[in-house]
Amino acid sequence: MIDAESFLASNPPRRRVEEQADGDGLQEADPGDPERAEKEGPHGRRPRRSGGRRGRIPRPGGFGLASSSGEGQHRDDADDPVACREAALTLLDAAARSSGALAERLRKKGFQSQVVDDVIDRLLQVGLLDDRSYAEDLLRSCLGRDMGERGALNEMTRKGLPRSLAQEVVAQAAGEGLFIDSAYELGRKVAAKTRGLDMQVRRRRLWGAGGRKGHDPGLLSQVAADVFGSGDPLD
Known part of the structure; x- marks a missing residue:
């Protein structure tokens, strides 16, 4: 029966992309690292620890989920009422919403609160929002x-x-x-x-x-x- 060391010598593990739990990005694993090979075992996989969680793949562009405080992602047009209005209309096209729910979504998208309030008021005035x-x-x-x-x-x-x-x-x-x-x-x-x-x-x-x-x-x-x-x- 072939032992693990002989198996590794004849079947070197392929290079693979490993998730980084700290969210800094993606890093290629080095198959030639003896310490990594020892930790990963004969089949090139790191044993799963019971009760643990895998790292999350970073979102494109580096943005995470909006925080519970209502602060959303940073955007260059955060103070642009035209961009905010277009975002509001897109959301309303997708589904009917109350003024409160729409305002919350716009803030989570990164628009400034005053801009959001102005856009909501205008949509209520013209009847595109009707609570x-x-x-x-x-x-x-x-x-x-x-x-x-x-x-x-x-x-x-x-x-x-x-x-x-x-x-x-x-x-x-x-x-x-x-x-x-x-x-x-x-x-x-x-x-x-x-x-x-x-x-x-x-x-x-x-x-x-x-x-x-x-x-x-x-x-x-x-x-x-x-x-x-x-x-x-x-x-």
């Missing part, structure tokens, strides 16, 4: 997913809508009984999926699903009583 229309569309989406009042409010603020506007739209929907309809629709779906299971299990499933979707506990109690209290209405 109320976006909020109403988002409300319909939330109701389509059987979400409750709290869940819809959280979703709207998460999407960058002003909290005052989100509260107004959600309150109007609540006044129209839309979240009651949503809760009962959720109850019917849970009842259909859990038919044949123990009643306590079915009730827990409803409470769990309703809680995740942000429904009011009192409303869930009423739905549970109506859906499971006197027999399954879907039977």
Whole structure:
């Protein structure tokens, strides 16, 4: 049987590109380095350490992810309103956004805050941004997913809508009984999926699903009583 030293002598490892964990760039490994060959073993691979992470490949141009503080990458046109407006329109072409979400994306792209604010204000003035229309569309989406009042409010603020506007739209929907309809629709779906299971299990499933979707506990109690209290209405 051929030993490792003889194998290496007749099959020298090929040159390969190795990631540098410190992000300084790419460096070619020297196959003739005896210390590296000893560390990498007979097949030219460094043993993987359990629980460790591989280094990340540097991004083209040397830019990393935007920081959590909202500071984005450096750019030469950071104070150019025309470039900022073009970037904003490109983002809006890709997907509808609230003014808050759009402003955050532009700042992460490296545009100055004052320039971003001016561009957002102008887009709102000419109607290319409409937070109320976006909020109403988002409300319909939330109701389509059987979400409750709290869940819809959280979703709207998460999407960058002003909290005052989100509260107004959600309150109007609540006044129209839309979240009651949503809760009962959720109850019917849970009842259909859990038919044949123990009643306590079915009730827990409803409470769990309703809680995740942000429904009011009192409303869930009423739905549970109506859906499971006197027999399954879907039977």
